[in-house]
Amino acid sequence: MAVIRRLPRYYRYLNEMLAAGVMQISSRELADRMDLTASQVRQDFNCFGDFGQQGCGYDVAALHKEIKSIIGLDQEYKIVIMGAGRMGCSLLEHFGFERRGFNVLAAFDNNPELFGKSINGVTIHDVKKAEEVCATVRPDIGVLTVPASETKEACAILKKIGVKAIWNFTKGELGVSEEEIVVENVHISDSLMSLCYRLTELEDALYGD
Amino acid sequence: MAVIRRLPRYYRYLNEMLAAGVMQISSRELADRMDLTASQVRQDFNCFGDFGQQGCGYDVAALHKEIKSIIGLDQEYKIVIMGAGRMGCSLLEHFGFERRGFNVLAAFDNNPELFGKSINGVTIHDVKKAEEVCATVRPDIGVLTVPASETKEACAILKKIGVKAIWNFTKGELGVSEEEIVVENVHISDSLMSLCYRLTELEDALYGD
DNA sequence: TAGATTGTTAATCGATTAACAATC
DNA sequence: TAGATTGTTAATCGATTAACAATC
Numbered sequence: 001m002a003v004i005r006r007l008p009r010y011y012r013y014l015n016e017m018l019a020a021g022v023m024q025i026s027s028r029e030l031a032d033r034m035d036l037t038a039s040q041v042r043q044d045f046n047c048f049g050d051f052g053q054q055g056c057g058y059d060v061a062a063l064h065k066e067i068k069s070i071i072g073l074d075q076e077y078k079i080v081i082m083g084a085g086r087m088g089c090s091l092l093e094h095f096g097f098e099r100r101g102f103n104v105l106a107a108f109d110n111n112p113e114l115f116g117k118s119i120n121g122v123t124i125h126d127v128k129k130a131e132e133v134c135a136t137v138r139p140d141i142g143v144l145t146v147p148a149s150e151t152k153e154a155c156a157i158l159k160k161i162g163v164k165a166i167w168n169f170t171k172g173e174l175g176v177s178e179e180e181i182v183v184e185n186v187h188i189s190d191s192l193m194s195l196c197y198r199l200t201e202l203e204d205a206l207y208g209d
Numbered sequence: 210m211a212v213i214r215r216l217p218r219y220y221r222y223l224n225e226m227l228a229a230g231v232m233q234i235s236s237r238e239l240a241d242r243m244d245l246t247a248s249q250v251r252q253d254f255n256c257f258g259d260f261g262q263q264g265c266g267y268d269v270a271a272l273h274k275e276i277k278s279i280i281g282l283d284q285e286y287k288i289v290i291m292g293a294g295r296m297g298c299s300l301l302e303h304f305g306f307e308r309r310g311f312n313v314l315a316a317f318d319n320n321p322e323l324f325g326k327s328i329n330g331v332t333i334h335d336v337k338k339a340e341e342v343c344a345t346v347r348p349d350i351g352v353l354t355v356p357a358s359e360t361k362e363a364c365a366i367l368k369k370i371g372v373k374a375i376w377n378f379t380k381g382e383l384g385v386s387e388e389e390i391v392v393e394n395v396h397i398s399d400s401l402m403s404l405c406y407r408l409t410e411l412e413d414a415l416y417g418d
Numbered sequence: 419t420a421g422a423t424t425g426t427t428a429a430t431c432g433a434t435t436a437a438c439a440a441t442c
Numbered sequence: 443t444a445g446a447t448t449g450t451t452a453a454t455c456g457a458t459t460a461a462c463a464a465t466c
Contacts (some may be wrong), residue, residue, distance in 0.1 A: 002457060004406060008399035012380070026423065031323035039459055046425060054424040055466040064430090071402050072409030085278040090299040100398065140408065167401055169220070178333030182411050186397055189309065190217035191377055193280050195393035197213055199349065199374040202391050211433065235447065247447090248435055255449060263448040264442040 003044045007071055009034065014064040022144070026057035046084055079145050080139040080146055080161065081107035082154045083146035084114050084124045091143065102141075108157075110150075126158065134161045142166045151175075168209040212253045216280055218243065219253070223273040235266035283312055289348040289370065290316035291363045292355035293323050296378055300352065301328040311350075315342050317366075321360075336366065337377045344372045353377045360384075 013034055017025060027038040027045075034041075045051055045058070048070055052058045068074055079097060081088045081116045084107045091097075097104045098120075107119070108127040116125045125133055142158035144151065149168050158166060158181075165182040168174065174183060222243055226234060230251055235245040243250075247359075254260055254267070257279055261267045290297050290307060292314045298335060300306075307311045307329075316328070317336040326333045334342055351367035353360065357379050364383045367390075374391040377383065384394060 001303050004403060007406065008396070012396070012399075013404065028423080037459065039461095040457090050425065052424050053466060054464070055422045057423065057430065070406070073402065074403040075409075077408075078285050078403065086299055086303045090295055090303075092301075094295045095398070098403075103399075120435090131464080141404065164406050164411060167404055168266035182404060182407045184400050184407070186400055187217070187221070188395055188397070189304070190221075191395055192309075192311075193217035193220065193282065194213060194279045194374055195350065195391060196286065197216065197279070198391045198393070200284075201285075202373060235420080237447080246435065248437095249433090251448065251450090261448050262442060262444050263440070266447065336454065 003047050006036075006044060007067060007128070008194035009066070010011045011067050011071060015058050017046075018064055022060050024057050025060055025063075027052070032164050062172065067124060077102050077141050080130075080134065080142060080143060080163070081122070081143045081157075082127070082158060083107075083116075083144065083150070084111075085121075085145065085147070088143070089107040089119055090147065092122055094188055105137055105139055108133075114181045127154075130157050130161055136143045136146075139161050140166045144174075146170060148172045175209060210256075213258050215245075215253060216276060220273070220276050220280060220282075223269055225275055225277065226269050228366045231269050233266050234269055234272075238266075240289040252354045257350070264381045268321045286311050287346060288313045288352060289339075289343065289367075289372070290331070290354060291336070291367060292316075292353065292359070293320075293326075293328075294354065297352070297354035298328055300354065301331055317342075318375055333390050336363075339366050339370055339414070350374045350376060353379050353383075355379060358397050 010134045013030065025123070027041040030036075031038040031041045042052070045063070048066070051063050073188065079102050080091060081092065081104065084092075088107060088109070089139040092104070092107065099196050104120075104122045107124045108130050109115075109124055110127050112126070114124045115126050140163065142165070144154060144158070144166055148152045151172050152175045155176055160178055163181065166174065166176075166184070168183055168185045171187070176183070182203055219239075222239065240247040240250045241266075251261070257275070260272050260275055288311050290301060290313065293301075297318075299315060301313070301316065311330075312321055316331050316333045317339050318324075319327040319331055319336050321335070323333045326337050332345070344365045347368060348374065351372040351374070353363060353367070353375055355363045357365070360379045360381045361384045364375065364385055368385055372390065375383065375385075375393070377394045380396070383393070
């Protein structure tokens with residue numbers, strides 16, 4: 001469903017409006033800000049219940065809370081990071097898991113130089129100790145930030161630890177079925193390519209084919 | 210068009226197959242690998258011309274080249290990075306612009322400690338010198354990796370430099386119209402949220418509502 | 419009550435799938 | 443020629459938009 005892909009965006013905009021002190025918003029206004037149609041906004045929200053009030057629009061705080069719960073953000077998910085290289089560290093330092101309500105239990109790597117180091121309060125452990133470290137507190141989500149060549153092994157360890165979802169930054173096969181573990185692939189290069197396509201299009205439009 | 214969003218994925222898969230030495234591929238096979246239908250693959254490719262050969266399938270190398278050119282990757286785009294903080298540096302070190310055929314001209318920041326430093330052959334300059342540095346060689350694409358609070362200024366500078374496309378990693382308003390500059394927003398947190406939604410869904414399915 | 423804006427149904431549009439004739 | 447697989451048209455499906463009655 002296309003609505004699902006829009007939910008995080010709604011959530012972001014409602015967050016901003018909440019911070020800006022907006023109490024009430026009409027489907028029209030929200031649609032304008034988000035480049036959607038008012039119809040679509042109403043249709044979307046009505047997939048999950050009726051949150052609006054005829055004549056007045058939507059209560060920003062209530063809607064925000066509702067969408068938060070629909071996405072599942074009211075639960076505090078426990079996360080482990082597989083691979084404390086550039087990408088893993090960059091996420092740890094920069095992404096703001098805590099701020100977003102995620103609890104990062106640990107990071108794992110196979111480089112002994114990193115063992116025991118701590119980034120943003122998260123300790124990097126030997127990947128061999130992953131099972132041990134996660135024996136008592138089971139993580140929900142695994143972040144895969146290992147080199148492409150180590151994807152399959154890292155993924156197998158995540159499965160063993162009992163992770164139910166993988167946020168995958170590597171390319172290549174994970175070797176787990178989508179029925180047992182939910183996988184979300186991040187390919188930022190795709191987004192750069194689609195930018196290139198649109199740039200080419202823009203230039204063709206300006207200077208002719 | 211939905212095809213456009215699939216083009217980078219086709220390109221990635223064809224890249225892999227090229228590297229693996231696959232010469233010819235049928236729509237059926239490609240569809241299976243990519244989790245699409247054969248019909249869809251054929252439909253997609255026929256948007257841009259007929260590249261297949263009845264009875265034999267598609268020539269991987271030719272198709273790869275064709276899609277490369279459709280996306281616009283056969284041109285060497287010139288890039289500047291706005292903001293050499295964590296995200297900017299991480300991209301410079303890790304993303305592989307060169308390998309992907311992009312030419313990074315320079316990075317800019319307002320932190321004097323970074324001036325003159327070089328990452329992967331790219332020098333970090335004072336943002337005040339941006340116009341000067343780009344006077345002779347005009348960049349095509351600007352990568353926005355500044356803090357949210359500095360988005361608008363950074364964006365204005367990119368516009369002044371003559372950039373035609375912005376790969377935006379910040380949140381918040383850019384203050385440029387989409388008609389003059391093509392913008393591609395990267396929100397990796399959206400992808401984590403949609404993972405959360407699907408995780409919740411999976412758990413509901415397993416343990417009941 | 420009048421104005422505003424929702425919830426919801428019906429109409430439109432676009433994208434995906436199925437089917438098959440064309441052709442290598 | 444027979445088998446395979448494309449290119450392409452038609453049928454189906456889903457998502458978006460339009461319209462309006464319900465209601466705050």
